[in-house]
Amino acid sequence: MTGIGRRGLMGASAGLLAAPMLARAQGTPVKIGLVAVLTGPQAALGTQLRDGFQQALRHLDNRLGGRPVEVVLIDDELRPEVAVTKVRAAIERDRVDFVIGVVFSNILAAVMRPVTEANTFLISTNAGPSTFAGRGCNPFFFTTSYNNDQVHSVMGQAAQDSNYRRVFVMTPNYQAGRDAVAGFKSRFRGEVVDEVFVPLNQLDFSAELAKIAAARPDAIFTFMPGGLGVNLVRQYRQAGLANIPFLSTFTVDEATLPAQGEAALGFYSAASWAPNMPIEANQRFVRDFEAQFSYVPATYAAQAYDGAMLVDSALKRTGGSTADKDALRAALRAADFQSVRGNFRFGANHYPVQDFWLCQVARRPDGKFQTETVRKVLENSTDPYAAECRMR
Amino acid sequence: MSGTLLLVQALNGLQLGVLLFLVAAGLTLVFGVMDFINLAHGVQYMLGAYLGAHFAAIMGSFWLALPLALLGSLAIGLLLEVLVFRHLYARDHLAQVLATFGVILVLNQGVKAVWGTAPRELPVPALLDGGITIMPGLQYPVFRIAIIAAGLATAGLLWLVVERTKVGMLIRAGATNPRMVAALGVDVRRLFTLVFATGAMLAGFAGVMAAPIFSVEPGMGDTVLILAFVVIVIGGIGSIRGAFIAALLVGLIDTLGRSLMPDLMRLILDASSARQAGAAIASMLVYVAMAAVLAFRPAGLFPVRGG
Known part of the structure; x- marks a missing residue:
């Protein structure tokens, strides 16, 4: 008798509760653990990565998929053991929804298991080692860069x-x-x-x-x-x-x-990217990035920008929800955003299938230096390990 | 390998040695006279390079930037002396190593805060731009010749001061037996400050001279510092002459090792392992040499300190 009553009550309240819960999902911030090397000799690369991600958030009014964003900035210090400790804390204490970033492959290798085993999506915006492209590919791992x-x-x-x-x-x-x-x-x-x-x-x-x-x-x-x-x-x-x-x-x-x-x-x-690419999304990115940070962005920044745009597109598809991991994975896999590189889609191993260019250093009219595309070398290139990937 | 290439490599080794001497001279002076291990010598070299790049960017001239960077290095060196180092002279080596290591961390981070994390450049001055063709297709940059000249001049000047002047006599006496020097009524603290200022200027000078060739970046002093310690250990701590000869030795061993080792290894290994093994052994040679010197002459080639 009591059991039926409770079930009835729940059924009745489900409709009432659904609306405020959705509203709460829209209102609570989506938490991002942003991993970059910010101290030591390689800090310039991590700074590029961080600023590229921040620039994407500026373009998105500090929202991902309509939800406000809270970024937990993690300096990996280019030390795997430090990265693991800090990323674990971000997952267990801060309960981040995504771990994004990572400049160096050895850091990525260290945080791979702690993040993916917690059923949290790990999106590398730079490191793209072959280890995770072939047999070691993982349903919770994506990269917006390339295979090295x-x-x-x-x-x-x-x-x-x-x-x-x-x-x-x-x-x-x-x-x-x-x-x-x-x-x-x-x-x-x-x-x-x-x-x-x-x-x-x-x-x-x-x-x-x-x-x-x-x-x-x-x-x-x-x-x-x-x-x-x-x-x-x-x-x-x-x-x-x-x-x-x-x-x-x-x-x-x-x-x-x-x-x-x-x-x-x-x-x-x-x-796979250069600042001079004549794509509208790219020109907007480069122009606003330089206005904000007063230096020319490199691939580290561009791929982090794409990483934020990717998450934004996926969350839009799931209505802001991160609860259903399979739905979120499908939404990420769709890569339904305008990459600063133009052509961009994910292969079966969650590594991009994209064009690669020969680039050359040139001086811009304003005196600054940048790499510029010379000619396309490979089109829709899939990395050599993708065939070995059996996604489980 | 042709004879010309070997000569070119020997010249390259000499030049690296001279640059190492510029860094090691200040270190060995401070270590020898004051018995003070200054790990921060490397960051003082880095600051010299940064100040040089900074002033060159503002003034648009290497020749104006050089004296300004030297003054800046001196000022920072003296500031460090008053704030930190002065309180460490009487302490043991462990305390000195810890404190000056702290200075490395603070200054490496400070440089990042002021100038950012990206590497910076100091352009080669127009007067010393260009090169001399020393073998077909290879130019020897005039600026590197200038480094050799500057290093030799510094070595000569230091020798003159240390061996032929009254201050030099005090420095030598201080290196041998500082207590006796103090007992004879010499203001050892002032002597120390003078030596330390010279060391800081030398580090800064080395930084400015290295900046047009090397990348100016946080942490650039750390690699150089290790080599400089190897130099002063081989040369005998406190000995300018020892530092000079050891620096040339280290430069030659390092450069010739890098250019010859892979070819030598090919005599006993196949090509691809010879390249990797050769490269690995070449990078160890300097330290092997140091170990060998320490085994046979524990006080270095030119020991200074009396018993």
């Missing part, structure tokens, strides 16, 4: 298309450096004259530059992130080697160009 290997292989293809026969390769002596060489070689069919590996804390490249001059290659391929790239680019120019085409990945971009300046002029990089 793709970018290096784009440069291999570009070197192939430019008919370079002899290429000199130089990278730092660690996993990502060796991956860069492998990625480049996967599409380059010519001769690799020499492969030089340098320590990650290398200051002076004069020994290597003398080797390059002695080898007289048609072009060099290099991957020298951050300060390494600043040193190399300036010393390469000063050594009078700039007549040898400089093909690079993650070496000349808007984060390092302020320090490389004129020395990087005409040097090449590979990317």
